[in-house]
Amino acid sequence: LEELGEFGPWQKIIAVLLWLPAIIDGIQIMLATPTGLLPEQYRCKFDNCANDNGAFFPDIEDEEAWKLVYPAKDGENEPDFCKHYAFIPDDKGNCDFDNINTNNNSIKTCGRDSEFFYDSFQMEKTWATQFDLVCDNDALNPLVNSFFLVGLMAGSFIFGVLSDKYGRKKVLVAAIICAGGGSLASAFMPEYWSFAIVRAIAGAGAEGCFLIPFSFSMEIVGVNERLPLLSWVNYCTLLGNFLSVPLAVGEAIPALFAYFIKDWKTLQWVMSVICLCISFIFFLIPESPRWLISQGRLDEARSLMKTAAKRNKKTISPHLLQEGQVEGSSGEKEGEAKGDSEAQQVQQKPNAQYGLSDMFHPSVRLISISLFICWPVITLLYYGFTFSAGKLHLGGEDEILGEMLVAFVEIPAYLLLIVSQDKAGRKPLFVMCMLIPGVCCIIAAFLPEGIVFTILVLASKLFISAAFNLTYVYTIELYPTSIRNTAVGICSTMARFGGIAAPWITYIAGQGDLPKWTPLVIFGSTSFIGGSLAMLLPDTIGFPLPDTFEDLEHIKKNSKPMWKCA
Numbered sequence: 001l002e003e004l005g006e007f008g009p010w011q012k013i014i015a016v017l018l019w020l021p022a023i024i025d026g027i028q029i030m031l032a033t034p035t036g037l038l039p040e041q042y043r044c045k046f047d048n049c050a051n052d053n054g055a056f057f058p059d060i061e062d063e064e065a066w067k068l069v070y071p072a073k074d075g076e077n078e079p080d081f082c083k084h085y086a087f088i089p090d091d092k093g094n095c096d097f098d099n100i101n102t103n104n105n106s107i108k109t110c111g112r113d114s115e116f117f118y119d120s121f122q123m124e125k126t127w128a129t130q131f132d133l134v135c136d137n138d139a140l141n142p143l144v145n146s147f148f149l150v151g152l153m154a155g156s157f158i159f160g161v162l163s164d165k166y167g168r169k170k171v172l173v174a175a176i177i178c179a180g181g182g183s184l185a186s187a188f189m190p191e192y193w194s195f196a197i198v199r200a201i202a203g204a205g206a207e208g209c210f211l212i213p214f215s216f217s218m219e220i221v222g223v224n225e226r227l228p229l230l231s232w233v234n235y236c237t238l239l240g241n242f243l244s245v246p247l248a249v250g251e252a253i254p255a256l257f258a259y260f261i262k263d264w265k266t267l268q269w270v271m272s273v274i275c276l277c278i279s280f281i282f283f284l285i286p287e288s289p290r291w292l293i294s295q296g297r298l299d300e301a302r303s304l305m306k307t308a309a310k311r312n313k314k315t316i317s318p319h320l321l322q323e324g325q326v327e328g329s330s331g332e333k334e335g336e337a338k339g340d341s342e343a344q345q346v347q348q349k350p351n352a353q354y355g356l357s358d359m360f361h362p363s364v365r366l367i368s369i370s371l372f373i374c375w376p377v378i379t380l381l382y383y384g385f386t387f388s389a390g391k392l393h394l395g396g397e398d399e400i401l402g403e404m405l406v407a408f409v410e411i412p413a414y415l416l417l418i419v420s421q422d423k424a425g426r427k428p429l430f431v432m433c434m435l436i437p438g439v440c441c442i443i444a445a446f447l448p449e450g451i452v453f454t455i456l457v458l459a460s461k462l463f464i465s466a467a468f469n470l471t472y473v474y475t476i477e478l479y480p481t482s483i484r485n486t487a488v489g490i491c492s493t494m495a496r497f498g499g500i501a502a503p504w505i506t507y508i509a510g511q512g513d514l515p516k517w518t519p520l521v522i523f524g525s526t527s528f529i530g531g532s533l534a535m536l537l538p539d540t541i542g543f544p545l546p547d548t549f550e551d552l553e554h555i556k557k558n559s560k561p562m563w564k565c566a
Helices: 009-031 140-166 168-186 192-219 235-242 244-258 264-283 289-294 298-312 323-337 356-360 365-387 399-408 410-424 426-445 451-477 481-510 518-536 549-558
Strands: 042-044 083-087 102-109 116-118
Touching: 009 168, 009 192, 009 244, 009 264, 009 298, 009 399, 140 168, 140 192, 140 365, 140 481, 168 192, 168 264, 192 235, 192 289, 192 451, 192 481, 235 244, 235 410, 235 451, 244 264, 244 399, 244 410, 244 451, 289 298, 289 481, 356 365, 356 481, 365 399, 365 426, 365 451, 365 481, 365 518, 399 410, 399 451, 410 426, 410 451, 426 451, 426 518, 451 481, 451 518, 481 518
Parallel strands: none
Antiparallel strands: 042 116, 083 102
16 A cells, blocks of 8 residues: 555445445435324224314314323323224214214224324324324334344344455355345335345345445555545545445435335335435446455456556566565564564464454453444444434424434534544543433433423434444554454344344334433433443554454554553
8 A cells, every 4th residue: 555555546446335324324314204104183984984184183282282182191291093982973873073072981092903094294104194003003113223223233244254255246246236125125015024024134235335345445544654644644544434425415315315205115115216216336447356355366466456556557577476576574563563472372263364253362351342332332323313313303393304414413523523532542442432422312311302302312313323433443453453343243243133132122112111311311321331342441542453463463462541642
């Protein structure tokens, strides 16, 4: 990279192209939110009213009006839309909805097989209304997001391992087709369970659409050259953080389109076709040269570097990328590290080819354990806020606006990381980006909805988004090349357990079984736990990506103190 140039035209073109798959991940994460909206009011058919066509809904702002139709929820002064009083029809079996006459001693309960009607809302039809995910079926609503997150969990492992084995380029395109194809298929599923399953398939592909470009972006640049106007920021930091900006833009796209496309199936296939069109980048991007070298495919790497040098208008010395030279680079590092007592205990494998079991090698054991906890904590908060934007009323009565706010608030988080990450270091930022949401969540839990509440929740999403992005960068920098994608994939797999729990925490609290402040208190307390464990990690700032465990031991021994700027 010193001779090729760390961020020349060749790297810039690849970096911009890799933003496109990241948009897919954002689209798929948020797509089920506008397409799964439910109106504030719904009801089942009044069976004893022959003229009930679903047009009548009482004014729920008028307590006297709704109490003629619905009983109140237990212990609350809110209507229970899953029950209604029996209407008293006239001699022809018709009911007068202008002059309501009901028997409040006779309560009808809506069942799974009831016919449901929905009041007008921001969408004309969603999968939640099509599959009647209300009353006895309402638990199936958060289950859709859990299916998607199970897909993310599977995708982070599958595409992480496959991209390490078969290369970044081919597996990336497979991930794009998986995400777009699964999403497109969901628009045509006739019932709930088939819809949920293909949603999981889309989730698996979506994770690959971010995981692979993230590693790829960081593998084509170095850590020495700096940005012209930000002399402390290197290009590795720039790409590692900026890739999440198109992800955030992708999260906002479904909400933006939902203002104009009101039918969920139409919105679903439009988003899916956009995703599938991005697969054309297969013809525009090369394979990762670092991956080719790690696989011993030096002829291909040499040919690729010649092409890159021509694009960057650079000349590479003829002796570079020869097999002996590549091994010699590792040997020099090895010789330096062997002077340290800790590194003498590190057992190297031939050609630094590590496997899955090396995730618990003595050099990374404590790192792996800490990350296996930090990742789920971060995803618990990240997806908890993402999927609960409407329930938290961050956009007031406009749920779609709330969804856009929780998406766009991520962008300043990533830009903040770009300017601060190489100055403060990875470790202090990682710790603070989990501790600050902890404070904000616990304070917001006991505040009424309003401006201060909204600011605290959005601040929590901002900082946890920064932690979400930083954890990818941090994890990549803590593992050797041959297991780097595998490590990120496994850590991301562990993270999905937090994500899977997120919609259920908000769902259970919404059922009245727990106090309403419970979700934010859980988010806040777990965030404190994650921030505390992050203190056990070494700071990787200023070091090149490790190729061997000896490189990692060198990082651990020479990393800067937590509160000292680089």
